[in-house]
């Protein structure tokens with residue numbers, strides 16, 4: 001943030017939610033270190049951050065599934081600027097598919113990027129944040145405590161159709177955050193787990209639904225319905241940053257996810273009925289589109 005040495009890290013900054021988080025942080029004067037695997041998109045975000053008058057301390061192409069690359073990036077930042085104040089780990093991928101047909105390499109890439117990517121980010125950035133200790137009280141009023149913000153998904157909580165591999169990767173992120181929120185509290189680090197519902201980003205447009213013909217009219221229609229229900233990435237970033245400011249641990253982006261989570265625990269038959277209906281509708285959509 002301007003006037004302090006603090007900086008925020010944002011992964012997945014080339015596109016969608018990560019790009020919007022970076023730009024909204026830039027708008028309120030955060031110094032930023034951004035990364036993504038997509039060079040052109042990252043450069044565009046970096047230019048926009050600077051155009052908004054924020055200080056860009058770093059923009060590096062990093063594949064979060066590569067532990068050495070993540071370590072090297074974190075080390076370079078810590079050497080130059082000290083421990084990060086906030087890490088927003090947003091970058092990730094989505095692949096859906098049936099468990100009986102989805103190839104093992106797609107399971108692996110979800111786990112390597114979404115789950116191990118988060119592990120790599122935590123291992124690379126959090127130790128320096130722990131060592132640096134809590135933000136001094138006088139500065140805390142301006143910038144808040146140190147924070148780790150990890151983007152999981154509503155699919156990490158509820159049983160969406162054909163999401164087994166994606167949900168395994170995102171559920172792991174949620175479970176890790178649940179532990180870290182207590183483990184890191186004595187070091188003055190707040191942990192936030194983000195579980196967005198549908199957000200209209202590149203990920204939704206390019207999603208790989210393994211074994212399904214995406215050109216099928218029924219599938220196209222269902223995708224349009226999904227996009228109609230999805231919130232814009234800028235709105236999602238606003239919800240995330242507001243939740244973070246309010247020190248909310250689990251940040252969801254819509255009442256439907258909060259309700260589904262409540263029903264899962266408190267009204268299991270209602271939850272089972274609703275999710276069964278969604279799963280049946282999905283199977284009906286895909287019926288004539290199986291490859």
Ligand SMILES: NC(=O)c1ccc[n+]([C@@H]2O[C@H](COP(=O)([O-])OP(=O)(O)OC[C@H]3O[C@@H](n4cnc5c(N)ncnc54)[C@H](O)[C@@H]3O)[C@@H](O)[C@H]2O)c1
Pocket residue numbers: 011012013014015016017018035036037038041062063064065090091092093094113151152153154195196197198199200201202203204230233
């Ligand atoms: N869009 C949704 O409906 C939705 C819903 C729930 C959760 N999410 C999660 O939100 C996060 C952001 O997704 P988005 O919707 O903005 O999609 P997006 O595709 O617009 O952005 C994801 C970004 O992550 C980057 N990325 C992918 N693999 C990477 C890797 N190996 N290393 C570094 N960067 C990598 C991409 O290049 C891209 O810029 C993801 O973790 C996604 O799982 C999205």
